[in-house]
Amino acid sequence: MTLAPTATGVTARFELDQPTNAVTFVADPTLVRPAWKLVTPGLSFADGRISGEIAFDRFELALTPDPSEIDRTYLSVIRMDQGFAVYGPALSLSEGATSLEFEVPEGFVALAPTDPTQGYSYLGPATAVTLVGGANFVAGANVPPWLGERIRASLTATLPFYTAQLGTPPLTPLVLVSVDSPGPTAFRGDVSGGGVVSLRFHGEKWAKADPEAGRSVDRFVAHEGFHLWNGQGYRPLDGETAPWLHEGAAEYASMLAYLAVSGGEDNEAAMRLKLGSHLRKCLKATKGRSLPVAGEAIQKGGAVYDCGVVLQWVADLEERSRSGKQRSVLSLWRDVFAATKNGYGVADFQAAAKNPAWNELLSTNATVDPWKELLATLTALGVELVNRPEPGDYRGALLHHLLSQHCEPGQATGFFTEHDHVRLDTGARCGPLSGDPELVAVEGYPFLSDARGGFEAAQRVCASNGQLSLQKRDGSPSLWVPCTKVLVIPKVWSVNDAPRLALPVSSTPR
Ligand SMILES: [Zn+2]
Structure with a gap:
């Protein structure tokens, strides 16, 4: 299959090994193909299937950028100023292996992961590509200069922090920045096969610099940066049933990376507020049940991050306390990655963390109250919780x-x-x-x-x-x-005080 950029999108020309009456694109809930048109006459294209009355051995599709971001899916085509990013897995056929080639006009380049069928490839102006901290960095001419600079600075600071804590990234990153996201979300990102980080921004809010937007960018970059290890380099095996493990880890690690880079007491206080908010929202989402019993309630939306962060936090405090502050939750992840080259699951993390509070939270027994234990553990580890209903x-x-x-x-x-x-x-x-x-x-x-x-x-x-x-x-x-039942004061926990989160700058991970 050959991909060639046009003014409005990308042309995909397929050549098959042998004539057939039908081919089907790989089906996967994370793949969408909303803006694809079949160009070849005499064939039809419906439900991811190309078919014809007479056998065919080639066909051509015109791909235009996806019209909307959809939760937990990869866009198939993203506009990047004059260029495009195309998601390789969306172009794979069910009938045998697909190999991908690129055809670009003068002045354009094609940048792809080692196996382009695994992640996003960039087809666009060569002038958009620079090298940042060992990563290929692509930002079109329409990316506001402050935003491009901020992302560059964030990557330059964050990737070495993670490398020091977790070891060399298993993949060389390719970072794609677009301000042409179709929305509706203000920013979305993902890391796909081969270490491609896609950061997509939508709306006017990014046009000019403001401190709040800058902080969002730092946290966003730090979150996606962690997925170069946890997510792509080392794959979660329970990604569907327990997305809170790798997403919570990325979100929590992004807080540590942010503090390591930006430091300061104000930021520490801001992170404590954020932890309190995650804790409240997770308790609300689980309704006090363990994670397996809460089931779907914590497998989608914000609860994935809320509960995920809380679990990483308690694992972090426990590990720091146990090791006399020599180790942190990132040391645990380093151990998990070293022990599980072919992917890791919840059980692997817990085997490394050996956290009693986690045992209760992972219990399938509906009669235990796992959060009582968790709150007690947090308190024992130095977190001061106060009930502060609004x-x-x-x-x-x-x-x-x-x-x-x-x-x-x-x-x-x-x-x-x-x-x-x-x-x-x-x-x-x-x-x-x-x-x-x-x-x-x-x-x-x-x-x-x-x-x-x-x-x-x-x-x-x-x-x-x-x-x-x-x-x-x-x-x-x-x-x-x-009213015949006792009315109990609602439990709305705030974090009044907590051990410092920032890892000591000089810390050499063990
Ligand atoms: Zn994530």
């Missing part, structure tokens, strides 16, 4: 407490928070709370301006099996709603 947490806890007592089990219910009232979503399913009432106060305490006062008043009523009065927005008589 008004919204009190409001939510009270309303859900009432809904759970009066709604038919298994029915979806909830509430909407408006600027001066809450509106329950109850239909005819919730006894005295039915009819989607609009409520302004509980026991005289406004839901919006004194959620905590209302919560505490309700606690007293519920403790004595009383009836709560809920004041309605339209001034009609209050709803009287029985």
Whole structure:
């Protein structure tokens, strides 16, 4: 197969070893081919299959850039200013091996991983290519200078940090920067086969330098940089069932790399806040269950990172404490990579970490409360956790407490928070709370301006099996709603203090 860039995309010309009536592109949930057109007359292209009435031995496709980013998939074609990045695996046919060649006009280059069918290849102007810290770095002329500089500086600082901690990267990186991402996300990135790091930016926000965007770039580069080792160089075997392991590791490592490079007490404090936020969100996503019992709830979206980071954090604190600060979670990863050349799984990491809190978190027994153990471990390792619910947490806890007592089990219910009232979503399913009432106060305490006062008043009523009065927005008589179960203060943990995360600059990993 030969790839050749055009003004609008890339032409892919396939030549087959022998005539056939149909060929099929490899099917894989991480592959999408949304903007491909069959050029060859007399054939048809549907559902990843090219077919014809009469046998054919060649065909041509016109590939244009994908119209949208899709969660956890690789774009098949990315615009990079005047050039394009093409994802090799999307072009592989199910019938035998596909080999890839490139045909570029004068002034253009093709840069590809050793096996171009494994990752992204770049086809575009040679002027976009430079060498940065041992990596081939590609950024088109439309990448704002500050952004290109920031990414370069980030790579130059981060890759040596990881190399010192983890050993030489198993792959020579090829870094592709595009500001032509179709969105909707402001930035997305991935590392694909052969060590290709793709960083894609979308929208006006990247046009001019600002400190916040700069910090996002540093963290983003540090996250994707770690995947050169963990993800591509060494493959996760449980990537589908436990994406929190390699994603959590990359996100947590990016925090360590960021602190090693940028340092400072402000950054330490910012990372503590971030850890607290990951902990809260993970507890919410798992609803206090172990990871296998929580199942799908932590296999997608933000929970992958939230829970993943928390697990890496406790493993890190444990390892530092055990080794008298001689080792860290990165030492554990170095051991895992050395021990598992053909890929690693959750069990391999735990074999290295031997972390008791992890045993509970990985338990398939639904009756244990693994988070109690985890919080106790964090506390024992020097983390000061304080329960600090916000008004919204009190409001939510009270309303859900009432809904759970009066709604038919298994029915979806909830509430909407408006600027001066809450509106329950109850239909005819919730006894005295039915009819989607609009409520302004509980026991005289406004839901919006004194959620905590209302919560505490309700606690007293519920403790004595009383009836709560809920004041309605339209001034009609209050709803009287029985409450017979103890109302417990919601657990919303904040990290008040924690051991320093930054690794000592002089640390030589063991
Ligand atoms: Zn990642």
